[in-house]
């Protein structure tokens with residue numbers, strides 16, 4: 450009998466966290482590493498949110514369990530916030546507060562999938578999705594896209610991959626890792642296709658507030674109300690309010706699925722940290738001024754990073770439309786000699802970048818897209834410029 454189960458042994462380490470950990474370890478050892486690996490805002494959480502948490506710590510009522518699905522006032526506030534921000538109407542009984550959107554992803558698939566159910570997963574994908582699907586005994590069916598098609602999956606591609614076992618589609622826009630935002634007409638067409646064929650949509654809206662220029666977020670169940678009974682929305686405060694460490698996300702699901710998720714969560718973690726729930730309440734009921742300031746900073750940094758990357762010979766890079774990532778292609782540089790080595794994969798190229806230029810970037814292999822790499826622009830302007838210039842020097 451194996452010591453560790455087959456299911457858990459099969460999980461691959463989160464490459465994004467691994468790159469970040471390696472960069473932090475090198476930095477702790479005194480190396481001047483610039484980390485483009487982290488998928489989190491570099492800003493502190495806005496003060497009014499922190500103040501709400503401090504006040505909550507002092508109140509004994511917050512020293513105890515909350516209902517599994519979350520504080521009633523927070524679930525109500527999420528209903529209001531969702532109506533305000535995306536235009537989706539839902540009820541508090543449909544909301545389950547989770548330990549970050551990551552737990553929302555895991556619980557959504559646990560609640561929806563039976564063994565062998567297929568989930569359509571456009572690539573490049575966020576590394577956690579295929580693992581969460583597999584842990585729920587589902588089968589991720591990867592649909593590749595490339596920079597030449599703007600990293601956006603088409604209805605034709607989805608239809609070609611549909612089988613009698615297709616249970617769900619994972620949809621995310623703005624996207625991690627590509628920074629791409631689907632156009633409203635595309636979101637609507639995909640939603641209509643899903644509704645027509647009874648395919649569930651799990652839509653990750655965590656980057657809803659981070660869109661740039663003329664690009665705007667659109668919520669699939671708002672554009673396609675027929676999806677109401679077969680759509681699960683995932684969201685959270687991590688990216689919008691610079692609250693990654695607080696661990697607070699949520700699921701909005703049809704009432705039967707929300708009830709199932711609540712049952713599951715009651716045995717996994719009981720509830721989310723009470724103080725973090727109070728902080729999230731302050732976040733989602735507050736104004737969006739701090740969010741707008743952070744969004745503007747990301748937009749400016751994204752423009753700078755894109756210009757610098759696109760100027761490196763052999764590198765192709767689309768301008769980021771949302772989130773805080775550039776996802777350039779390094780394909781043309783593979784197989785060429787760089788600093789005495791000849792990387793043939795983006796994985797090897799990223800290792801070389803860390804070893805030779807002390808720049809941490811995440812290889813496309815982690816996102817089902819070899820040949821590319823992800824660079825987060827959630828870091829200080831000076832570091833951003835210094836890091837990409839180092840990369841430029843290495844690759845020229």
Ligand SMILES: Cc1ncc(COP(=O)(O)O)c(C=O)c1O
Nearest residue numbers: 488549550551625655685687698
């Ligand atoms: C697309 C996407 N969804 C969900 C998450 C999870 O966010 P959290 O668990 O911090 O709320 C992330 C974090 O990187 C993400 O990029």
